[in-house]
Amino acid sequence: MADIILFLPEIVCLVMALVLFFAPVCAWRYSTAWGIAIVAGIAAVSACLWTWPMEGEPFFAGIYRIDFFSQLVKTALALGYLLVVAISRDPRTLRPATWHEFPLFLLLSTVGMMMMVSATELLTLYISMELSAYPLYIVVALHRNRSIGAESSTKYMIQGMVASAISLYGMSFLFGLLGSTYFAALDTQLGALALQPMFWLAVLLVLSGFLFKLAVFPFHFWAADTYQAAPHEAVTFIATVSKVAAVAILCRIAALVLPASESLVHARPVLMWLAIVAMTLGNFAALRQRDLKRLLGYSAVAHGGYILVGIQTLTELGLTAALFYGLGYAAMSLVCFLVVCEVGRDQDTVPIESVSGLYQRSPLLAAALLVGLLGLIGLPPTVGFIGKWFLFSAALQQGQFGLVLFAAVNAAIALYYYLLVIRQAYMVEPVSAQHAEPIRLRLNAVLAAAVATGLVIAMGTFPGFFWNCASRAAAALVG
Amino acid sequence: MPLLSAIMACPLIALGIVLCVPATAVRLIRWTCALSALAAGVLSLHLWHSYDTVAGGMQFVERISWVPSAGISYHLGVDGFSTILVMLNSIVFFTGVLTMWDLEHRVKGFFAFMLMFVIGVYGVFLSLDLFFFYFFYEIAVVPMYPLVLIWGSGNKEYAAMKLTLFLLAGSALLFPGLLAIYHAAGLNSFDMTLLAAHPFDPEFQVFVYPFIFLGFGVLAGMFPVHGWSPTGHVAAPSAVSMLHAGVLMKLGAFGILSVGIRILPAGAVYWAPVFAVLASIGIVYGAFVAMRQTDFKFVIGFSSVSHMGIVVLGLNLAVLGQAGVDALNGAVFQMFAHGVMTALFFSIVGFIYDRSHSKTIADFGGLGSQMPRAVSVFIVAGLCGAGLPGLASFWAEMLVSLAALKTYPMMGVAIIGGLVLTAVYILRVFIQAFFGPPNPRWQGLRQVDLAGWVIVPRALLIGVLVILGFMPRLILDMINGTTIALVENLARLEDLNLLGKF
Numbered sequence A: 001m002a003d004i005i006l007f008l009p010e011i012v013c014l015v016m017a018l019v020l021f022f023a024p025v026c027a028w029r030y031s032t033a034w035g036i037a038i039v040a041g042i043a044a045v046s047a048c049l050w051t052w053p054m055e056g057e058p059f060f061a062g063i064y065r066i067d068f069f070s071q072l073v074k075t076a077l078a079l080g081y082l083l084v085v086a087i088s089r090d091p092r093t094l095r096p097a098t099w100h101e102f103p104l105f106l107l108l109s110t111v112g113m114m115m116m117v118s119a120t121e122l123l124t125l126y127i128s129m130e131l132s133a134y135p136l137y138i139v140v141a142l143h144r145n146r147s148i149g150a151e152s153s154t155k156y157m158i159q160g161m162v163a164s165a166i167s168l169y170g171m172s173f174l175f176g177l178l179g180s181t182y183f184a185a186l187d188t189q190l191g192a193l194a195l196q197p198m199f200w201l202a203v204l205l206v207l208s209g210f211l212f213k214l215a216v217f218p219f220h221f222w223a224a225d226t227y228q229a230a231p232h233e234a235v236t237f238i239a240t241v242s243k244v245a246a247v248a249i250l251c252r253i254a255a256l257v258l259p260a261s262e263s264l265v266h267a268r269p270v271l272m273w274l275a276i277v278a279m280t281l282g283n284f285a286a287l288r289q290r291d292l293k294r295l296l297g298y299s300a301v302a303h304g305g306y307i308l309v310g311i312q313t314l315t316e317l318g319l320t321a322a323l324f325y326g327l328g329y330a331a332m333s334l335v336c337f338l339v340v341c342e343v344g345r346d347q348d349t350v351p352i353e354s355v356s357g358l359y360q361r362s363p364l365l366a367a368a369l370l371v372g373l374l375g376l377i378g379l380p381p382t383v384g385f386i387g388k389w390f391l392f393s394a395a396l397q398q399g400q401f402g403l404v405l406f407a408a409v410n411a412a413i414a415l416y417y418y419l420l421v422i423r424q425a426y427m428v429e430p431v432s433a434q435h436a437e438p439i440r441l442r443l444n445a446v447l448a449a450a451v452a453t454g455l456v457i458a459m460g461t462f463p464g465f466f467w468n469c470a471s472r473a474a475a476a477l478v479g
Numbered sequence B: 001m002p003l004l005s006a007i008m009a010c011p012l013i014a015l016g017i018v019l020c021v022p023a024t025a026v027r028l029i030r031w032t033c034a035l036s037a038l039a040a041g042v043l044s045l046h047l048w049h050s051y052d053t054v055a056g057g058m059q060f061v062e063r064i065s066w067v068p069s070a071g072i073s074y075h076l077g078v079d080g081f082s083t084i085l086v087m088l089n090s091i092v093f094f095t096g097v098l099t100m101w102d103l104e105h106r107v108k109g110f111f112a113f114m115l116m117f118v119i120g121v122y123g124v125f126l127s128l129d130l131f132f133f134y135f136f137y138e139i140a141v142v143p144m145y146p147l148v149l150i151w152g153s154g155n156k157e158y159a160a161m162k163l164t165l166f167l168l169a170g171s172a173l174l175f176p177g178l179l180a181i182y183h184a185a186g187l188n189s190f191d192m193t194l195l196a197a198h199p200f201d202p203e204f205q206v207f208v209y210p211f212i213f214l215g216f217g218v219l220a221g222m223f224p225v226h227g228w229s230p231t232g233h234v235a236a237p238s239a240v241s242m243l244h245a246g247v248l249m250k251l252g253a254f255g256i257l258s259v260g261i262r263i264l265p266a267g268a269v270y271w272a273p274v275f276a277v278l279a280s281i282g283i284v285y286g287a288f289v290a291m292r293q294t295d296f297k298f299v300i301g302f303s304s305v306s307h308m309g310i311v312v313l314g315l316n317l318a319v320l321g322q323a324g325v326d327a328l329n330g331a332v333f334q335m336f337a338h339g340v341m342t343a344l345f346f347s348i349v350g351f352i353y354d355r356s357h358s359k360t361i362a363d364f365g366g367l368g369s370q371m372p373r374a375v376s377v378f379i380v381a382g383l384c385g386a387g388l389p390g391l392a393s394f395w396a397e398m399l400v401s402l403a404a405l406k407t408y409p410m411m412g413v414a415i416i417g418g419l420v421l422t423a424v425y426i427l428r429v430f431i432q433a434f435f436g437p438p439n440p441r442w443q444g445l446r447q448v449d450l451a452g453w454v455i456v457p458r459a460l461l462i463g464v465l466v467i468l469g470f471m472p473r474l475i476l477d478m479i480n481g482t483t484i485a486l487v488e489n490l491a492r493l494e495d496l497n498l499l500g501k502f
Helices: A008-025 A030-050 A068-086 A101-118 A122-141 A146-178 A184-193 A197-214 A221-229 A232-263 A267-287 A292-311 A316-343 A363-377 A383-397 A401-426 A443-461 A463-478 B003-020 B026-050 B080-099 B107-126 B130-141 B144-151 B156-185 B192-197 B202-219 B228-235 B238-263 B265-291 B296-320 B324-356 B372-385 B392-407 B409-434 B440-448 B452-470 B473-496
Strands: B059-067 B072-078
Touching: A008 A030, A008 A068, A008 A101, A030 A068, A030 A101, A068 A101, A068 A232, A068 A316, A068 A443, A068 A463, A101 A122, A101 A232, A122 A146, A122 A232, A146 A184, A146 A197, A146 A221, A184 A232, A197 A232, A197 A267, A197 A292, A221 A232, A221 A292, A232 A292, A232 A316, A232 A463, A267 A292, A267 A401, A292 A316, A292 A383, A292 A401, A316 A363, A316 A383, A316 A443, A316 A463, A363 A383, A363 A401, A363 A443, A383 A401, A383 A443, A383 A463, A383 B130, A383 B156, A401 B144, A401 B156, A443 A463, A463 B059, B003 B026, B003 B059, B003 B072, B003 B080, B003 B107, B026 B080, B026 B107, B072 B080, B072 B107, B072 B130, B080 B107, B080 B238, B080 B324, B080 B452, B080 B473, B107 B130, B107 B144, B107 B238, B130 B156, B130 B192, B130 B238, B144 B156, B144 B228, B144 B238, B156 B192, B156 B202, B156 B228, B156 B238, B192 B238, B202 B238, B202 B265, B228 B238, B228 B296, B238 B265, B238 B296, B238 B324, B238 B473, B265 B296, B265 B409, B265 B473, B296 B324, B296 B392, B296 B409, B296 B473, B324 B372, B324 B392, B324 B440, B324 B452, B324 B473, B372 B392, B372 B409, B372 B452, B392 B409, B392 B452, B452 B473
Parallel strands: none
Antiparallel strands: B059 B072
């Protein structure tokens, strides 16, 4: 039963989820449920760190794999969950009757994502993907304003299901070609399969389910609407934790076909063009937005494109860079959404004007927003800069000079709309007296802001440790 | 003691202190900045003094591996060029802090961003690692947006946005260029000395060089990508204009020199005639536009375009061979001289604006009798710009002109024409603003003329200009060794016969 240790993070989360399940049943106060959720987060992070050096396949060989890659990503997922819960002490955009369920759904989704990154078999992958998706469909619908909740949730759910159906369709192709649902079966047959266009079609179809989570073109339509209309705390989770899982799975699948990357005449240009379209579309659409969350939604589309630049190289370096950037992006995104949650606590939507005069209302939040946005722009000393450096470096290693130039120009265009937000926070006076009152931060929000901003800056100035982790993870993945 | 890291640490420690103290501790913030600037200045003097010009080459090298697997290391070192540019930054930093001593509006933020900028600039001048070079380059660019936006004047929102977009567009060209250099070398190292020694394929160099040159050229205010610089100078507060025109634009020229010309010499040779022509156009164009301006700061802004054209022209002539040593010495000398001169210009214009709340030339007239000291300072800076013997710019402009006359006589004519035009627009300002009949509106200014310690930063800058005007050897001895080594290196490329291929 030594195997059980390998499964520790998932077990911790499941047990805590069971405890949380009793919160609404026994009508505990929200503060109790929240406290349990925090404990769950801390326990999950500790369990993940505990299992860092471990490796193995618990229970059934070939289905579920624990290695450095999976444990690194699980740590990030658990930490993301912890930080999101930490800022959800007072989630006023959620219906008060559903506050208790909120951390439970987040935790269940986290479990799903944890299983997803360890899955090495198609059905396990699919089931864990659905487990991670359904709780999120629900939390989006928990908005206190039912019509807003219904609209954004419906959009999110329908598109998510379509994407997952496409994924499943691709998986059926793969099963047909391989005669097995195990990824391990691919190793022996890859040489022969790589010559078949059908195989690449199947891989691309499988990828699409995860491109949906990453909001990459053509699965990006939900991003703007859901970001804008979902409860702030729920979007924070979708924009951070869920992205990490998506990047991890894209890396996992890309790593599977890596040995055959020479015969990639079909798949690679497709991914490259998806990246190009996603970047351009996200950045140009964001230029016109007046709503902060919607703007961040389009920015997420663009960032999905940047991450895809790393993945489409189909090299170990590219996957390392994508993973590194994915982790960094989650941190930057968390910083920005943390500010959104605090500033827009009582608002259903958060227009850019909401951050006016933020430097007076809360210098700490203004500084956090500055760091987060500098990161998204890609300027030092944040992880956004060095992350892009690694991503573009991986693409240039493959000689894709034009792609890198295009992506760099895109990053310069994106500058404009991020700067408008910075200008609003630092330069413009608040629109009304009601919006000019100082924002008092709770200790939990201050701590979450400190951890997230600290990560953004630490990964940007001392990238050595994080980069080594990412490359160790990618090495474990490629095998 | 690691001297170079100590220089970098001065503003970094000050930044840490400024960020930690409450915003109301204005005096503490000012004194922290002034003392850190002073400390950095003293260390730069020490560096200048102890740089061994006989031995030459890279000295005071420090190296700490940063991300070994990606070939990135924290790698500092100075040659003759960077020594004088570090000195320039220290001078402008110190005088800039003193110039902004009376700032009342959001003091903490201002000095925090200014310190961040200074750290970036020191980093660029000192880094020998291509990654950190670019890292610090971007660090220096970032704070310009809030500095112009929040503390600027006039059309500041437009200026700040234009400036940042232009500079980041330049970075977008640099990004693939720098990474292409790294991957083409295949050394798994961003060490600039190793890359400079690596023989890149000439065709590759010819392909990548324009990206590097134009990317840095934006920051150097090179024609035709100079549009951000006059608008930015005008809108920025005085100390930011000083740092901006005095130091930031030098980063661009320094980048062209230490990445473009050193690492991609064949590309530089191939493209030099084209870019030399652009620089010559910039010299004359900047001067012509400056003649028509009605605002003090716009005159200086366009004069910067014109004067930085001399630097860029010098760099390109250095590559072309015939008078390489003179051209490069002149270009680097001009970086220093123009930095000090512009800092003086913006410092005094800022002073006049603070007292009169006007920057429009036509508003004044006979200001010379009302603010004699301030006007004298302006006149010194103006004459320096026009290349008057006895002031620093004379030597720099003379060296580049001579080199241009030897290489391309037409370009020599362009420079000399540009200098004549400089005299015209500067004298025009003198006549219209300073020596006409006194405007009674400004009678009150007599009481608030430059006096007391406010003179200190301006006197310091004038002192540097005059000392170098009479003793150009101070600079030339420092840079000559580095120049000769670089030009000899370029001369070896002659057998490639790339010149005139364009």
